[in-house]
Amino acid sequence: MVMTDKKEIKETLMKKLLERQSEARSIRKIVGLILLCVVILIGGTAVGGYFYVKSALKPVDPDDSKPVNVEVPIGSGVSTIADLLADKGIVKNATVFKYYVKFNNESGFQAGSYGLTPSMTMDEIIKSLKTGRVIRDAEFTITVPEGLQLDEIAGLIGEKSPYSKQEVEKKLEDKKWIEQLKKEYPNLITKDVSNKKIKRPLEGYLYPATYSFYEKKPSLESILKEMINQTNEVLAQYEPAMKEKKMSPHELLTFASLVEKEATEKADRGKISSVFYNRIEEDMPLQTDPTVLYSLGKHKARTTYKDLEVDSPYNTYKNKGLPPGPISNAGVSSIEAALEPEETDFYYFLASSNGTVYYSETLDEHNEKKEKYITNKKD
Template identity: 75%
Template sequence: MKDKNKIIETLTKKLLERQEEAKVIRKIVGLIFISLIIIIGGTAVGGYLYVNSALKPVDPDDTKPVNVEIPIGSGVTSIGKILEEKGIVKNSTVFKYYVKFNNESGFQAGSYDLTPSMTLNEIVNSLKTGKVMRKAEFKITIPEGLQLDQIAEIIADHSPYKKEEVEKKLNDKKWLEQLKKEYPNLVTDEIDNKEIKRPLEGYLYPATYSFYEKKPPLEDILKEMLDQADEVLAQYRDSITEREYTAHQLLTMASLIEEEATEKADRGKISSVFYNRIEEEMPLQTDPTVLYALGEHKPRTNYDDLKVDSPYNTYKVKGLPPGPIANAGLSSIEAALQPEDTNYYYFLASANGSVYYSETLEEHNEKKAKYITNKSE
C-alpha cells in the first residue's frame, strides 16, 4: 500500500511539473507572438511613414528651377532615377509605383524646368503636357569610314573649335590616360603602341551628335563619340571574348572591312577573306592600309605605293595592322565578329562598285583582267 501511495505521489509531482513547464512555454510563445506583432506593425508603420514622406515634395520651400533632360525612349524607371538624381523626387521607386498605380502614361522626352517644391502630381503633369524641347546649338555628323584627321576637320567646321585644337586634344597623353580610367573596356594600353599613328583612330563612332551649349568643353564633344562607341561594343562584349579579340583588335578588323566595302559589297564575305588569310598566315594585302601608311586619301594605290615601309602596310606585314585605319559602322563591326563561312582568299572591286570573290590566285587574276584591266563588266 505504501508503495502504491508513493507511485501516486511521484506521478502527481511530475504532472504538476509538466503543467508548470507548459505555462512557461505558453508565456514564451505569447511573448514571441507579441514581439512579432510589434515588429511587423512597426515595420508597416515605418514603411507607411517612409512612403508617405516620399510622396511629398522634396522641399516645399525650394522653388528654384532645376533643368532636367529626359532622353528619347526613357521609361518610367529611368525617368524616376533621373528625377531622384536631380533632387526632384525623394525616391525613384516610389515615383514609379505612383505612376503605375495612377495609370499615368504619355511622358515625353525633352528639357524641363522642375523644382523640388513640386508634388508628384505636378511633376507627372509637367512631363506629360509641359514638353519644351531645346533646339540644338549645333550638330556634328560623323560618317562611316573616316580617318581621325577628317573627323577633326568636321568637328572644326561645326563647332567653336579649330582643327588644330581638336587634334591636340586627341593626342593629349594626360587626357588619354584619363580616358583609360573612364572607358576601361574600350580605351586600353593598346593605344600606347609606338607603331600606332593616332591613338584614338577608329574610336570616334560614326553618328549624328547634337549639342545644346554654344561652346561645350571640347572633351565633352569627343566623349559623346567615345560614349557611343563604348555603348555599341558593350552589346557585343561576349562575342568579342569568344573571338578572343580585344576591343582594339575588333575596331582594327572592322576598319579594314569598312574601308574595303563598297555600297554593294557584302561585308560578311570580305571579313571571311581576311580571316581565311590570317588562318593561312597570308598577308592581308588590303590597299587602304597602304594609303593609311602613306597618309594619303586617293582612290587607288599604285605599285610603288605598295613598297612603303610601315607596320600598316599589309602587303609586307602579316596579320592585323597596329590599330584601326578609320572609324567603322555597325555593319562592319558585326561582320568582323560574324564573318561568312567561305573558302575565299581574294576579292576585288570593279569600277561600278561590284565586288568579285575568288578561291585561288589564278581565278583572282582572271577576274582582275576582266573587270579591272579592261574596265568592263
Template identity: 75%
Template sequence: MKALEEKKKIKETLMKKLLERQEEAKVIRKVVGLVILCLVIIIGGTAIGGYLYVNSALKPVDPDNTKTVKVDIPIGSGVSSIGKILEDKGIVKNSTVFKYYVKFNNEAGFQAGSYDLTPSMTLNEIVNSLKTGKVMRKAEFKITIPEGLQLDQIAEIIAEKSPYKKDEIEKKLNDKKWLEQLKEEYPELITDEIFKKEIKRPLEGYLYPATYPFYEKKPSLDTILKKMIAQTNEVLAQYQEAMAANDYTPHELLTLSSLIEEEATEKADRGKISSVFYNRMEEGMPLQTDPTVLYALGKHKDKTVYKDLEVESPYNTYQVKGLPPGPIANAGLSSIEAALQPEDTEYYYFLAASNGSVYYSETLDEHNEKKAKYITNKEE
C-alpha cells in the same frame, strides 16, 4: 499449442508495425506534397508577380497625363543614368526595366539636351525622342561625323564647325595626360592598348560617326571630343557578350570594324567582307587590305600602286599577318555588327569594282580572273 500462440503474437506484432509504417508513409507523403505545393505556389506567384510588374513597367506611367516635363540629359550619359533621370522625373516607372528594354531592342544613339516629355509616352516614343534629339532648345551648332573617316579628317570637320583650330584639336587628341584621364573615365573602352608604341594615333577609330548637337556657343574642346568617345562607349556596351564570345577587346573590335568599314561600298555586304578576313586569319594568311597600306603611308587616295605595298609598317597587312595594331578609321554600327557576326562563307578574296559592286572568290585563280575583268591593274 504454446508455439502457435507465439507465432500468432509475432504475426500480430509484424502487422501492427506494418500498419504503423504505412500510416507514417502517408503522413510523410502529405508533408512532402504540402511542401512541394507551397514551393510551386511561391515560385509561380513570384514569376507571375514579376511578369505583371515588368509588364506594368513597360506601359506609360499615366496614359491620360499629357502635361510636358522638362528632362535634361547631360552629355555622356549612359543608358543607366538616363533611365534614372527619367524615373526621377516620372516619365518611366522603372529605370532598370527601361535599361533592359533599350538593350533588348539594341537601341543606341541617344543625344544629350533638354527634352519635353510626358508621362503618357510609351517607351518606344521616349526612345525615339532621345534618338532624334527633339529638344526644347535650338542647337548653337551641330557636328556630323561620317563613317570611315580618320582622325585628321575628323579634326578638320570639328575645326570647321567649332571655335577650335585643327592643330589644337589634334594636340588634344594626342595629349598623354588627357588620354590617361579618359582611361579612368571609360575603363571598359580606353585601355593600355592605345598606348602601344606601334599605334600611330591613340584615339583613331574611337570617335563615333554620328551627328552631335551643341547648345553652347563655345563648349570646351574636352566636351566636344568626350561626347564622341562617350557615344562609342555607349554603342560597344551593347556588345559585351558578343565581344567576349569572340574573344575581342573593344580595341580589337574597333580595329577589325574599321577594316570592314574602309573596304565596304554602298553595295557591299559587310558580312561577306568580314568572313573573308576571318577565313584568312584562320588560315594564317595576311589580310592584304589596301586601306591599311594607305594608312601606313599617311595618304588619302583612291587606290594603291605596287610600290605602296612595300611600305615598312606594322599597319601594312600585305607584310604583317593578323590585325594591324589599331583602327585605321571610325566604323559605323553595320561594320561593328559584321565584325562580330561574319557570314559563313568559303571566300578568301574580294575586290571592289569602280561601279561599287564587290566580287568574292574562293581561290586565287578565280580572284585573278575577276581582277582582270573588273579592275585595272595597279601601276608598276
C-alpha cells in the same frame, strides 16, 4: 522521516518540471508570434513594394499635358537624367526610372532641352530622350560619316564647332586626357591604345553618327566624349558576341575598320569579313590596301607597288594578322560583319570602278578578274 523527505523532494522536482514545461510552451508561443509578425511584415513589405513600383511606373499626372522644360547637359548618365526628371516632376521616382532603363537595356540618350509632360509614360519619355525631340534648336550639329579617319573627323569638328582642327588633333593626342578616358571607360579604352606601334591612340573610337550640341561653346572634351560614349554604348550591346569570338573591343574596332574601308555600297560586308577570317586561319597576310595608305598617311584611290613596300606595322602586306589598331571608324554594319562573317571559301576580293565587288577562291581566279575588271576596265 526519510520517506517523508523523499516524497517532498519528488513533489518539488515534479513541480519544477511542470513549471519548465509551462515556460517552454510560453516561449514557443512568443517565438511563433514573433515569426508570424516577421512573415506578415516581409509579406506586407513585398506587397507594398510591388504596388509602390507599379505606381511609380505610371505617369505622374495623366491629365497634365503642359510641357516642362528639362535641360539634359552633355555627358549626363542615366542617374543624372533620372534625378532631373524626378526634380521636374516628370517621373515619380528617380530610382525606379533608372532601373527601368537598365532592365530594358535602353541607351543612346541625347543632351538637349526637352519639353516633357507629367502625362508621359516611361516609354514615351525614353523615346523622346533617345530621338532628341527638343524644344529648341541646336547651336551646332556635327555629322560624322562611317569610314572616316581621325584627321578627317578633326577637320569636321573644326568646321562646325568653335574649335580649330589643330586644337582637336592636339586633344586627341593628349596622353594625360587619354589616361583619364581609360578610367572613365575601362571596358572600352584599354592599354591597347597606348601600344607603341599605335599611330593614333583614339583612331576608330569616335563613332559615326550625328551629334547635336545646345551650348554655343561646350568644352572640346565634352564634344569628343559624346562620340566616344556612343562607341561605348554601341559595343556594350555586342559583349556576348565579343566573348564568344574572344575579341577585345580594340580588336573588334580594328577588324571592323578594315571591313568598313574595303566595303563599297554594293559590297557584302559579311563576305569581305569572311575573306579576312579565312586568310587569318590559313596564316596568310590580309593584304588590304587601306592599311598601306594609312601607313603612308595618304588618301588615295589606288595604291602603287611602291606604296606596298612601306615599312610600317600597319602594312598588312608585310605583316600577318590585324594591324595594331583601327584605321578608321566603323558603323554597326561593319561591326556586325566582323562578329558574324559569312561562311565562304573566298580568299581574295577586288572592287571594280562601279563599286561591284568580285570574290575568288584562288589567286589565279583573282588575277583573271583583276585583268578583266580592273586592268582593262571592262565593267
